[in-house]
Amino acid sequence: MNIVVFTGTEIKGCTYHIKELFVEPLRKENSIKEFSLPKDLPHFCCGCKNCFFKGEQYCPHAEHSIPIWNAMLEADLLVFAYPVYVLRAPGQVKALLDHFACHWLVHRPDSRMFYKRAVILTQSIGAPNGAAQRDVKTSLIWLGVSNIKKLGFGLMEGVIWEELSEKKRQLIKNKVQKLAAQYVEPKTVNMGFKTRVFFALCRRIHKMTLKGEEVPSVDNQHWLDNGWLEQ
Numbered sequence: 018m019n020i021v022v023f024t025g026t027e028i029k030g031c032t033y034h035i036k037e038l039f040v041e042p043l044r045k046e047n048s049i050k051e052f053s054l055p056k057d058l059p060h061f062c063c064g065c066k067n068c069f070f071k072g073e074q075y076c077p078h079a080e081h082s083i084p085i086w087n088a089m090l091e092a093d094l095l096v097f098a099y100p101v102y103v104l105r106a107p108g109q110v111k112a113l114l115d116h117f118a119c120h121w122l123v124h125r126p127d128s129r130m131f132y133k134r135a136v137i138l139t140q141s142i143g144a145p146n147g148a149a150q151r152d153v154k155t156s157l158i159w160l161g162v163s164n165i166k167k168l169g170f171g172l173m174e175g176v177i178w179e180e181l182s183e184k185k186r187q188l189i190k191n192k193v194q195k196l197a198a199q200y201v202e203p204k205t206v207n208m209g210f211k212t213r214v215f216f217a218l219c220r221r222i223h224k225m226t227l228k229g230e231e232v233p234s235v236d237n238q239h240w241l242d243n244g245w246l247e248q
Contacts, residue, residue, distance in 0.1 A: 021094070021096070027054070085113070090127060146171070
């Protein structure tokens with residue numbers, strides 16, 4: 018099984034340890050590729066729209082974004098581990114996902130995304146994790162990922178892993194590795210109901226816009242090439 022892991026901070030603190038607890042049981046039998054942010058994609062989307070109008074290969078940051086996207090396409094499991102910053106996902110995580118908006122269902126989806134699993138791991142000092150997790154979950158849903166699970170922790174005791182009590186660290190370990198156990202073996206994933214509905218709505222949109230085009234847009238040509246606009 019191919020696994021791609023994104024860690025939303027380069028600091029080897031609480032997020033890093035939670036990520037390692039999840040990945041540790043999976044290392045032996047699986048191929049794991051890791052990206053650390055912002056190091057592996059050190060640019061914000063600049064809004065040039067080249068990815069929409071020309072193709073993602075024209076993104077000014079393509080040397081960073083395309084290898085990451087290709088790794089995601091080859092993966093069976095996507096793991097996002099990041100801290101909560103001011104109740105939301107860190108900017109570097111959002112910057113990563115912004116680069117892949119051209120692959121949303123409404124633009125140029127890749128059907129390989131429909132059959133992947135994803136895990137979102139977050140931690141905060143005590144603030145709710147839900148909104149920060151939704152930032153990533155929303156993008157994954159619109160990329161076509163059907164199977165997404167979330168696990169978040171409010172640490173409360175502090176922000177330094179070594180300063181957390183042994184009881185707290187053991188509690189985190191138990192919960193994280195219980196979740197990880199669900200991913201030790203490969204699993205067939207079906208295209209989810211929400212993905213099917215969104216795909217059908219987007220298909221209808223592309224059929225309508227295609228009628229008004231003398232030359233198909235890059236997005237519509239993608240749908241034509243995949244045979245998704247046939248009657």
